[in-house]
Amino acid sequence: MQTKRMTFTGSRVLPYLLLAPQVIITLIFFVWPASQALWQSMLRQDPFGLRTTFVWFRNFERLFDDSHYLVSLKTTAIFALGTTVLSMSLALLFATQVNRMIRSRDAYTTFLVWPYAVAPAIAGVLWWFIFNPSVGILPYMLEGLGYDWNHRLNGTDAMILVMVAAAWKQISYNFLFFLAGLQSIPQSLIEAAAIDGASRSKRFWTIVFPLLSPTTFFLLVVNVVYAMFDTFGVIHATTEGGPAQATTILVYKVFRDGFVGNNLGSSAAQSVILMAIVIVLTVVQFRWIERRVNY
């Protein structure tokens, strides 16, 4: 790791004092709970919480035999994929269009960035209202098209609802990164291709899009992490995992099994699996950023 060539040498205690607040908070609220989760994931409590036994990896084995958990894994994958694709493709579309503009660029940017400030839970409530079967506007319009929308009964409708809400909030983030990525592409490359007679769409797919790939990979990881973990509010404030668990993503299941179902061993085992997923995604992301892939 890099350091300054020249450093302060006189005081031996000072650096530890400076680090103390951050390290103490990290130890109490991160390292300790995470190790507790690891420990609890190997324990099982009887229903009254009177006796606890050490069961090694039985909680994990039980999870992977549990059809509810496997369904929830699949739900999470669908949800993460759908949210990521929806919000990234819209953001890329908007970013390429804004990037053509000269005078109106800032105005459009302002209009497109503010949803970043809306909390996921609020985004959920907003779309829940729009999709509400009795007062919402979209079900009314869908009815005109002959579709009977009801996210309270229909699992697919509920999934679409939470996906739209989660993707809507994330558009602004993706948009900003795509716009920054587009602006760093040298104009000379695009001009050279234009002189050689490449059409606009050919220039986009053969020059711009490949040069944008570091941004795209970065956003892909960030969006998957967002969809898996930060969307708890979207789901909890609207569908509450229903109907019939159609929108129970992994994070929501950890919460419900731990706090509502009081099944601590299983909830801890699920936490451990989630931590493993986050760590893998972070490592993948760092490797990609280090290499700065282009093609």
Place this chain on the structure above:
Amino acid sequence: MVENDRWGNLLAHLILILGVAVVVFPVYVAIIASTHEGGTFLRGVMPLLPGGHGWENYSTVISEGRSNAGTPPIGGMLWNSFVMAMMIAVGKIAISLLSAFAIVYFRFRFRLFFFWVIFLTLMLPVEVRIVPTFEVVASLGMLNTYAGLSIPLIASATATFLFRQFFMTVPEEMLEAARVDGAGPMKFFKDILVPLSVTNIAAMFVIMFIYGWNQYLWPLLITTDDSYYTIVMGIQRMVTGADSEPLWHLVMATVVMAALPPILVILFMQRLFVKGLTETEK
């Protein structure tokens, strides 16, 4: 611009106007809904033009709340959100500045070890370790306190990394000059490093304020006393707390009040916000 293509530009504007419309639509609907009286929503689909009851809806949520459904007036919840967001933003910036200073400007034993301990926190969002973190906070007696709301969320490595990155770009000559003039480490930190970092601190503040304001799961878990509810989690209580259909006009008035402060922060500090976002995460 490589070629001048008028129809293409027109199409681009069309796409963007449609895009902006989609992005703005949910909030437009919320604002409209918050200006109608409750009865409107019993009659079927909500209207798309503003009604005349905005003033009374907003004054109801601010002064009375819905005491019968267990949600307090939103004034207190807005205040709690503000306190929580400020504590998180200021706290994160303060402890990160100090630890980044230690990591960049000192050589000491276990430096790499501490670097990794801090780095670990980057990886794990609160959501994946909620049950054990809750137990820790409960055993420290921090349920229903501002400290419990904010301190566990202060530990995150993003700000430390941003400041470390920035400190690495500060010229070595600054330190040499300060030492020649006889300034100690803390004087260097206070009079040179912090003033140089003002833009970065402001950018970080915007991001962290929004992060703190929008917290949902954490306040939901550790507050049972409604005088500590934050506004974002309070909305959930309003929506699901009552058995009947939610009172949409009041819910939407609250939604608008809850979303407004962070949106204003972004609109007024857009440049800092974009800088903070694109530089911390890369």
